[in-house]
Amino acid sequence: MSTEGDYDCIVIGAGVQGSFSAYELAKRGRRTLLLEQFVLPHSRGSSHGQTRIIRKAYDQDYYTVMMDESYRLWSQLEEEAGVKLYRQTGLLVMGPENGTYQVIKNTLQRNGVPMVILQPEEFSKHIPHVNLADGDVALVDITAGVLYADRALRAVQGQFQKLGGIITDGQKVTDIRPGDLVTVMTSGGVYRAKNLVVTAGCWTNTLLSYIGLQLPLQVLKINVYYWKEKDPGCYSLQNRFPCFLQIECPEAEHHIYGLPSNEYPGLMKVCYHMGSETKPDERDRQMDKSDGDILKRYLTRCFPGLVPEPAVVESCLYTVTPDEHFVLDCHPVHNNIVIGAGFSGHGFKFGPLIGKLLCELSLGEVPSYDLSPFRIRRFQEHSKSAL
């Protein structure tokens, strides 16, 4: 058993959201313990892997507005840690003129986000090697790009430790006792703190079951596919190929997205924004790869420069809420317990801001943004509160 200790705050889960929350708390002078069940770094949750998309192209204003600050916080971390975490590539958004594409375009315009609308007749001049589907239109969110995910986790955890924060990995939290001092039991010790932040990704409901709460969260296994370029480099970051988001296409019910080839030379990451249900500890027993067939059909039609057979397949997990919006809130009864969950496959880019917001909630401050879209009580009819 490790040494017991009292902290101002304990954060459970060292994924992107827990790591940034711990870092913010330490920056604000709080003695903070970050607990992680696996030995770090690990690839069993949602935050591992080389890359993520960062963008302002959203269908809700509040995400676009929040991204303004998130970009600034990412660049602050880059400066503090002396590492490059973001590469601007732009995000090519393609889809039928009406529907989600139009909503995203309106949001970008309303919020003055720099973008380029590509006329179909000049599309291939700007974006070679891509066939814009008949009836589709396209724009580029200029602000968007690639975040180096694994590197970002290393950077934020390193900065947290430099501020005196303690990371205890390889210790699974097995019970939580609420109170003025919250007691957290792990496989290796017992810890106490005035405040607790739960950022446990797909395992959130297991942890919430110790404190009388359940959220309507669905866990999905996402197959992360890389596809070989026929002409190496033709979709590469070095050749200024952008990230892309394909909305509403005949092959797919859900979005398809991709990032330029970079981390594995000659391979481009293209994935389906949907997966099959799993339990977090049984991810590798979920073998459904039907999304691969959807992607093959789409790539054959729209990305003729890729071999339509996956070259590399990795795995990752989404924790999805019914409306795909995050959960950022205090526990309904124990207000010294804060929950950050349900990032629904789009939370990485917000990491630094989520950390700041969860820190503000934890310190009892008025949060910097209106958090009503992220409240637990929106799930009234879904939530199985055992309180």
Ligand SMILES: Cc1cc2nc3c(=O)[nH]c(=O)nc-3n(C[C@H](O)[C@H](O)[C@H](O)COP(=O)(O)OP(=O)(O)OC[C@H]3O[C@@H](n4cnc5c(N)ncnc54)[C@H](O)[C@@H]3O)c2cc1C
């Ligand atoms: C394939 C894929 C592509 C994505 N693409 C994008 C993208 O392009 N842009 C974007 O913005 N977002 C993207 N996302 C989403 C983003 O990566 C997630 O929203 C984010 O990583 C969620 O982080 P988290 O900290 O909530 O969860 P996690 O990273 O899973 O962290 C939770 C941590 O809690 C730990 N934990 C759980 N239970 C316990 C316990 N009992 N005791 C101790 N520790 C515990 C876990 O081990 C884990 O390390 C993508 C996600 C996936 C899977």
Ligand SMILES: O=C(O)[C@@H]1CCCC=N1
């Ligand atoms: O959040 C993102 O940018 C990616 C791409 C679109 C679907 C989900 N994640």
